[in-house]
Amino acid sequence: MKTEITFHWRKRNLKESILAVCYAVRLGYTSRDQLLCALPQFSKSRILLSLDALFSANMADVNMGVLSINSDMAIVEEIIGKPIVLPIPVVEDEAKPKLIRSITIKLGLNNPAGVETLLKATVN
Amino acid sequence: MDHANIFKQPQSMPEGRVFDFIDHLDDWLEYLTKVLELSEHDRQTCVKYERQIKYLIRFRQGANSNINHNRLLHYYSNKSSKDGDNIGFNGTDENRQRRPLTKEAERKVKEIIEEASQVMAADNMGLVINAPIQMGYSDTKDNAFNFIKAAMATEDLYFLQGPPGTGKTTAIVEIILQTLKAKPNARILVTSETHVAVDNALDRLCLIGDEAIQSKTMRYPRYAITEYESEHTEGTAAEIRANEVWNQALEFAPKLTNVLYNVLEQGEVANGEVKVPRWQFKNLADKHQIIGVTCNQIDHLLDEDSEDFDLVIVDECSKATLPEWIMAMCVGRKCILVGDHKQLPPTFCEEESDALNTLAEAKARLIKDGVIDKIFEHLPITMKGQLSKQYRMLPHIGSFISTNFYNGTLRHHREDTDHDFTHFGWFTYDSRGYRIPIKHGGVLENQREVEIITNSLVEMCSRRKQKATKSQQRKLSVAVITPYRAQCRALREAINKLEIREYLAVEVDTVDAFQGRQADIVFFSFVRTTGSAAFYADSRRMNVAISRARDAVYLIGDRKYIKSKNIEVLNRLLSLGVVAVEYVHVAHRKIGFKKSPCFRAMTCRPWRRALGKLK
Numbered sequence: 073m074k075t076e077i078t079f080h081w082r083k084r085n086l087k088e089s090i091l092a093v094c095y096a097v098r099l100g101y102t103s104r105d106q107l108l109c110a111l112p113q114f115s116k117s118r119i120l121l122s123l124d125a126l127f128s129a130n131m132a133d134v135n136m137g138v139l140s141i142n143s144d145m146a147i148v149e150e151i152i153g154k155p156i157v158l159p160i161p162v163v164e165d166e167a168k169p170k171l172i173r174s175i176t177i178k179l180g181l182n183n184p185a186g187v188e189t190l191l192k193a194t195v196n
Numbered sequence: 197m198d199h200a201n202i203f204k205q206p207q208s209m210p211e212g213r214v215f216d217f218i219d220h221l222d223d224w225l226e227y228l229t230k231v232l233e234l235s236e237h238d239r240q241t242c243v244k245y246e247r248q249i250k251y252l253i254r255f256r257q258g259a260n261s262n263i264n265h266n267r268l269l270h271y272y273s274n275k276s277s278k279d280g281d282n283i284g285f286n287g288t289d290e291n292r293q294r295r296p297l298t299k300e301a302e303r304k305v306k307e308i309i310e311e312a313s314q315v316m317a318a319d320n321m322g323l324v325i326n327a328p329i330q331m332g333y334s335d336t337k338d339n340a341f342n343f344i345k346a347a348m349a350t351e352d353l354y355f356l357q358g359p360p361g362t363g364k365t366t367a368i369v370e371i372i373l374q375t376l377k378a379k380p381n382a383r384i385l386v387t388s389e390t391h392v393a394v395d396n397a398l399d400r401l402c403l404i405g406d407e408a409i410q411s412k413t414m415r416y417p418r419y420a421i422t423e424y425e426s427e428h429t430e431g432t433a434a435e436i437r438a439n440e441v442w443n444q445a446l447e448f449a450p451k452l453t454n455v456l457y458n459v460l461e462q463g464e465v466a467n468g469e470v471k472v473p474r475w476q477f478k479n480l481a482d483k484h485q486i487i488g489v490t491c492n493q494i495d496h497l498l499d500e501d502s503e504d505f506d507l508v509i510v511d512e513c514s515k516a517t518l519p520e521w522i523m524a525m526c527v528g529r530k531c532i533l534v535g536d537h538k539q540l541p542p543t544f545c546e547e548e549s550d551a552l553n554t555l556a557e558a559k560a561r562l563i564k565d566g567v568i569d570k571i572f573e574h575l576p577i578t579m580k581g582q583l584s585k586q587y588r589m590l591p592h593i594g595s596f597i598s599t600n601f602y603n604g605t606l607r608h609h610r611e612d613t614d615h616d617f618t619h620f621g622w623f624t625y626d627s628r629g630y631r632i633p634i635k636h637g638g639v640l641e642n643q644r645e646v647e648i649i650t651n652s653l654v655e656m657c658s659r660r661k662q663k664a665t666k667s668q669q670r671k672l673s674v675a676v677i678t679p680y681r682a683q684c685r686a687l688r689e690a691i692n693k694l695e696i697r698e699y700l701a702v703e704v705d706t707v708d709a710f711q712g713r714q715a716d717i718v719f720f721s722f723v724r725t726t727g728s729a730a731f732y733a734d735s736r737r738m739n740v741a742i743s744r745a746r747d748a749v750y751l752i753g754d755r756k757y758i759k760s761k762n763i764e765v766l767n768r769l770l771s772l773g774v775v776a777v778e779y780v781h782v783a784h785r786k787i788g789f790k791k792s793p794c795f796r797a798m799t800c801r802p803w804r805r806a807l808g809k810l811k
Contacts (some may be wrong), residue, residue: 076373083501085478085499085500085501086501087475088460088461088475089479091456091460092456092460095452095455095456096449097461099449099451099452101449101452109448109449110445110448110449110452111445112441112444112445112448113438113441113442113445113456113479114479115474115479115480115482115483116482116483117482117501117503118478118482118501121501134213135713162783183635
């Protein structure tokens with residue numbers, strides 16, 4: 073018996089805009105105006121909601137008007153939607169949150185609570 | 197506060213048989229669940245019904261944009277005329293009668309409504325307007341602008357009834373322009389059951405509106421029409437807008453745009469082209485102020501992160517089913533329903549009819565007939581209006597429509613036309629020994645009527661040709677309308693063989709398909725010469741068929757058979773004159789005309805004389 077853990081976006085409506093904001097910031101579009109010009113595919117309100125989600129999860133930061141994205145987001149982008157198979161027996165429901173937390177930490181994420189704010193994990 | 201203080205009209209709670217809107221919503225839910233069961237093999241159709249159920253439940257629970265819509269619809273559906281309108285369940289299903297609210301409950305409801313009203317007052321959509329924006333409303337005798345004023349002044353709900361050719365599209369455009377003038381940031385949804393109605397409204401808006409309006413407009417996903425009034429219309433299609441934003445992004449941030457194009461979810465690939473993904477459309481919808489979409493596709497553009505609309509305009513609302521217009525109403529603060537309940541109600545496919553048959557007769561009838569007419573009747577005068585000047589039909593056709601379907605309330609704008617064909621009468625024949633359908637349930641195809649129509653078209657074409665040698669003649673549009681699909685096919689086949697395209701643009705279709713369109717000349721083929729005439733008995737169907745015509749209507753059928761049916765609307769049509777009577781040489785099956793050939797007769801009987809007879 074194996075356990076499979078999969079991470080999904082909590083805000084499915086915003087997954088594209090959150091990713092787009094992260095990529096844009098990494099490529100140097102770090103101010104409000106630059107972001108809006110670089111991402112005309114997205115509405116202002118969805119960019120705003122995405123930033124809100126990232127700030128709430130402590131995955132984005134503003135310093136002197138310059139936006140930056142937490143390096144954890146690179147790991148988040150990698151793990152999203154891809155099932156992680158664990159060589160352990162199926163766990164009880166009560167043990168699932170603990171398992172999820174330990175997996176996020178062992179994946180190298182520095183802000184596991186923030187990741188859990190953005191992502192929802194299903195354990196089967 | 198008493199009800200009488202809230203509404204200006206003196207009102208009392210209903211007496212006798214009533215139709216309860218909440219019960220009706222429940223009936224729809226029961227029916228849709230049944231259709232869902234019957235359509236389980238067709239996933240795409242199921243999605244449509246599931247979506248309708250979702251929105252109905254949302255509305256039923258009061259989770260729509262404006263709770264006043266629920267309150268108004270429930271209140272005005274609950275009033276019935278003293279004589280009773282035979283739409284309710286009283287006496288047949290007494291357990292469905294709602295218990296009256298207790299004083300305490302009533303007080304609490306009022307408190308909640310007052311609190312909600314205070315919150316919403318800041319965003320009041322009751323707008324006062326002065327002068328019209330479009331030139332067409334300069335006629336002081338025309339009441340159209342007064343109704344537009346009333347529609348603008350209402351806060352929550354308005355019903356604009358627009359009989360055929362009364363300028364519904366123009367009114368919709370005026371309402372949009374006025375709303376944007378008063379509230380430049382207003383979000384407006386233009387929706388309808390059909391793509392064509394949405395297309396026409398947005399096309400006209402692009403024609404009248406300036407560049408700023410055009411840039412705020414978006415049609416999801418694309419236009420169904422191929423010929424536009426405005427050259428700017430086509431560019432407002434969402435698919436084109438999507439390309440534009442990606443190109444814009446590519447110009448500003450090429451590397452990022454390439455990365456995003458590869459990383460983000462893209463649409464399916466069909467015919468070598470990548471479709472625009474749903475998330476992209478939702479973002480585009482957020483970015484545009486005026487959105488055009490059919491009722492059933494509204495959900496494609498909205499999710500819980502989308503902003504609601506300030507104004508929703510539902511065109512052809514009488515042709516939409518209740519879930520369709522409720523879906524639109526759910527997403528807007530203010531809703532203007534534009535339509536005409538004297539025209540055709542929604543149509544139901546085979547599976548839908550099967551599902552209806554499982555319901556109690558009264559429920560099924562109410563679902564099938566729609567409730568818009570009943571609500572319209574009960575609405576106070578401040579929340580409804582009827583456009584009364586028609587711009588389509590010549591007066592002799594317009595008068596018939598007005599007298600027989602609109603209590604003589606229509607006035608007529610046009611007085612003359614630029615061609616000879618202005619009759620409104622019958623091409624009839626003797627059907628003795630000629631049974632259509634041949635047997636009960638047989639094919640409804642009448643070759644004799646096909647021949648009469650094709651002969652007439654050829655004759656018409658030759659007359660246009662003769663005239664064209666003397667002066668420039670425009671191509672006349674001809675609608676050949678019939679209630680039955682088999683006859684449609686036969687007519688199309690026969691007409692396609694004719695060489696008349698240079699002078700006549702002929703379209704053949706069923707009555708239901710023709711709603712919302714018009715033509716210079718209309719031929720209506722009755723087809724049947726025996727059996728039931730129940731299909732014609734619906735006066736709304738005959739209203740639509742005849743009112744498509746601008747200048748002439750030719751009714752093709754056996755008058756004796758139609759007379760034998762003794763149906764009110766058909767009897768009124770029988771009072772019209774006979775243009776020509778066909779005789780048949782049975783031995784040779786050759787068709788000719790007993791009286792002088794039809795179009796010679798036409799020229800010496802101008803429509804004014806016919807109008808005199810009508811009066």
